[in-house]
Amino acid sequence: MNTQEIVQKLWNLCNVLRDDGITYHQYVTELTYILFLKMMKEREEEDSIPEEYRWDRLTSLHGEELYQHYRRLLTDLGTQGSDPLVQQIYRNASTNIDEPKNLEKIIRSIDGLDWYSAREEGLGNLYEGLLEKNASEKKSGAGQYFTPRPLINVMVKLIDPRPGEKCNDPAAGTFGFMIAADHYLKEKYDEYYDLEPEERTFQKHEAFTGCELVQETHRLALMNARLHGIEGKIHLGDTLSSLGKEMGEMDVILTNPPFGTKRGGERPTRDDFTYPSTNKQLNFLQHIYRALKANGKARAAVVLPDNVLFQDGDGKSIRADLMDKCNLHTILRLPTGIFYAQGVKTNVLFFERGTTDTGNTEEVWFYDLRTNMPSFGKRNPLTEAHFDGFIQAYTASDRSRVQDERWSRFTREEIRAKGDTLDLGLIADASLSVYEDLPDPIDSAEEAIGKLERAAALLQDVVSELKAAGEGRK
CATH class of the missing domain: 1.20.1260.30 (N6 adenine-specific DNA methyltransferase, N-terminal domain)
Known part of the structure; x- marks a missing residue:
């Protein structure tokens, strides 16, 4: 069995x-x-x-x-x-x-x-x-904290955690990202037997940590970690509170923060955020790039919804701050339908913390895995093979030589000229091409109105004639 x-x-x-x-x-x-x-x-x-x-x-x-x-x-x-x-x-x-x-x-x-x-x-x-x-199971409601395994595996592979690094998920859910990172390293280092004893101890007790707000989910995360031989600290609490400040100086962060606004429209209780917002994802993004070591090597891969890419106000300021403090080198536009909440449009942001706080992003590469893609669901599940083109582009020694229409680049100057929006890199939607030869909708509407008016006039003439004929018979 x-x-x-x-x-x-x-x-x-x-x-x-x-x-x-x-x-x-x-x-x-x-x-x-x-x-x-x-x-x-x-x-x-x-x-x-x-x-x-x-x-x-x-x-x-x-x-x-x-x-x-x-x-x-x-x-x-x-x-x-x-x-x-x-x-x-x-x-x-x-x-x-x-x-x-x-x-x-x-x-x-x-x-x-x-x-x-x-x-x-x-x-x-x-x-x-x-x-x-x-x-x-849609009725369970558990999909909100469960990221598809193929996506997790691809994110871990590209971030490439290494022995001795401190890895963290500030929105841990059932601890799937950290378990995948541990599995990735165990495969590379023969269940850690290739490491020295003190290195193995670090991997078991310190390498993988997280934080989860909901106690029932925290319980599942603890069980999951224990059964995979991981005994790192998993906090029960809110990363967007002062507790989050304890999770700093990280080498790797892999996460899929919760979507939505903070309950009651409240702002986070963190006093170290430059741009506190009611938007949870924007606050998590601030936490993540602030929690990375400023050594030019610490890195993160984060699942975020589309609104983070274009939201004005605090969103624009946070994106600019991110591109200053980090090298935001890649954004993967994900397909719709891969999460259990239908219609959610998401992306993965890949970035590295710089050694300084300004000017770290020079260009951002985008890969569109959303447009002209099949509909994903139970009958057509997302697999790691769907990411092959993206992985090839991401890992290319010279990204500018990659021949893939889904792969595009925007310089920091171009992004700044567009108002610091990152809602970029989507290719033409082939499904819209069937409408290219159709007449202008305004012209069509005006023509239809004219025909209806003429028809109404004709009907009015018929009614008038019938009335006249009736009068004559009297």
Whole structure:
């Protein structure tokens, strides 16, 4: 049995809980509480869990006794014990399951899965597959914090994190970017066995960090990181508050910040932003380029919606500040439909922090992966192969020699002359060409009005004649 089959079996258990009125997201959270105990047993890491709350004890109970034990377990693991990770995962935990029989069925079903295959395939991959399944269900609402894996992998590959670098995601979600960065490095360095012992320790405990605002999502991120062997700090809180100032001097930032405005139209509580805005993405962008080391090597790849590229006022000032402090060398215009919120138009900004605060961007290269692209969705999923042309252009030793109509360049002077807008680089839309031979719409409308007026006049003449004929008969 492979990971996908096990994930599907786990997901099918959600049907057991329908009568309890449990949502998809609540189900994944509930599974996390139970799976953590099972996976700690499978990894032989149960020392961090009090003996009375370990997996074998859970499977030895039945009915109401099991249900009451489980409720105590959630409370005690969130408030007691010496392992801080366990406490964080179970902090403020409570069950949404009302029926003891449903809880018992889930525990028995999980216990009966093919855990040998799960271990072989990787427990972290199993859990991440579950998160991806949740995100793909529109009813779950989880797509808001789930970036498509092919996009994450391409961003990581092009940013190219290295051993010893501090990597961060200030809007961590389920920690997908950092897990992908860790996987990328493990593949290059033989699961870190090519590194010195102190380097391996750094990679496990310090290399990958993040921050997540929503406690339920933070819980999933902690579980995901632990199952992938990552024990870096994942803050629970708001990056746009003073907490964000603790996440500075980073070598690499990879992230997809939340879209929208701050609740109530409030501005961030950070006192180090030059241009505090009600727009979350603009504030995250400020945080990101300020959090990078000013050494000419620190770099970031950030998913941002179109409005960041053209918004006036604070947006214009922040874009100018970004291009001063950083070398904003590449913008990828992403296809629509790759996120679960339909119609969202997004981009990836790639930039490097300069050693000075002015004049770091001389030119920006754009790649249009949006126009004349197929419609993406469940039936036609986005794959890494769709990025092949972009990767070839991005990595070219001489970008000016790349022959690709989707690839274009604008100098800093040209961008400044356009009012510092970055809403550039889109090619002609072929779907509009069918309208090129059509007459001018104003002329067509005026002609139609004239025809209607003449028709109305003719009808009026007919009515007049009929009236006259009627008068004559009288």
